[in-house]
Amino acid sequence: WLPEREEPSEPGAPAVEDAGGIGRAGDGDGGPGHLAAAAPPRPVSGDRPRILLADDNADMRGYVQRLLSDHYEVVAVADGRAVLQLARERLPDLVLSDVMMPGLDGFGLIKELRADPNLREVPFILLSARAGQEALVGGLRAGADDYLVKPFNARELVAKVGATLALARLRHETQAAVRESEERVRLAVEAADLATWDYDPDSGALLWSGLYREIFNLSSGGEITPRDLHRVHPDDREKLRQAIEEAFRPGGPGIFDV
Numbered sequence: 001w002l003p004e005r006e007e008p009s010e011p012g013a014p015a016v017e018d019a020g021g022i023g024r025a026g027d028g029d030g031g032p033g034h035l036a037a038a039a040p041p042r043p044v045s046g047d048r049p050r051i052l053l054a055d056d057n058a059d060m061r062g063y064v065q066r067l068l069s070d071h072y073e074v075v076a077v078a079d080g081r082a083v084l085q086l087a088r089e090r091l092p093d094l095v096l097s098d099v100m101m102p103g104l105d106g107f108g109l110i111k112e113l114r115a116d117p118n119l120r121e122v123p124f125i126l127l128s129a130r131a132g133q134e135a136l137v138g139g140l141r142a143g144a145d146d147y148l149v150k151p152f153n154a155r156e157l158v159a160k161v162g163a164t165l166a167l168a169r170l171r172h173e174t175q176a177a178v179r180e181s182e183e184r185v186r187l188a189v190e191a192a193d194l195a196t197w198d199y200d201p202d203s204g205a206l207l208w209s210g211l212y213r214e215i216f217n218l219s220s221g222g223e224i225t226p227r228d229l230h231r232v233h234p235d236d237r238e239k240l241r242q243a244i245e246e247a248f249r250p251g252g253p254g255i256f257d258v
Contacts, residue, residue: 048073049093054083056101067154080104084112087119099128110143123168
């Protein structure tokens with residue numbers, strides 16, 4: 001996709017950017033006033049999120065970089081392979097990538113990032129000239145967090161980038177809180193010298209802790225199914241089965257004694 005061009009404006013005149021792309025005057029949707037209203041506030045700390053942009057069209061790279069550089073650190077390159085190398089050198093906060101590029105294209109870049117344990121959580125927005133539900137679903141199924149159809153306007157780009165970064169930040173904070181909670185439980189269980197087990201409702205497997213396996217002399221695998229609770233007294237097996245089912249219903253945990 002190549003944007004239409006206008007004749008250069010008078011020296012010192014502000015550029016007008018809108019839904020049509022680079023340097024084309026239109027309805028003013030992407031003009032300086034609108035862009036300022038849609039852009040996120042600058043971080044108080046002064047540290048700006050780092051965005052890697054891959055697009056083989058130099059005009060498009062310059063356009064996107066101008067729209068985002070006031071609020072983000074934008075590194076723009078011409079192909080997916082360069083983005084992959086930069087991401088491995090320094091973890092980015094977000095990747096913006098065109099779909100159609102020589103060498104490593106947008107879908108190939110997503111695949112490489114999602115296969116790398118250090119990069120699989122990096123937010124990814126695809127840029128494509130292909131519109132329609134099929135193209136959108138294809139991009140999301142490939143692993144993109146969002147999909148932006150060219151030509152796009154300034155407000156749409158800034159809003160999607162801001163929303164994607166905000167969701168990624170929330171996801172990171174939530175995962176950190178879960179890990180902290182799990183670590184507290186682990187330390188409490190170890191301090192109390194308790195034997196525990198985990199139940200997987202999908203496979204129906206009970207995974208015993210090391211102490212549980214030691215107490216009951218289980219094999220190193222330590223896995224049995226709820227249908228084989230032969231280590232529980234026969235009078236308690238039905239109560240245990242019901243408690244396991246109750247634990248996965250809304251409204252509270254299942255509690256039982258054996």
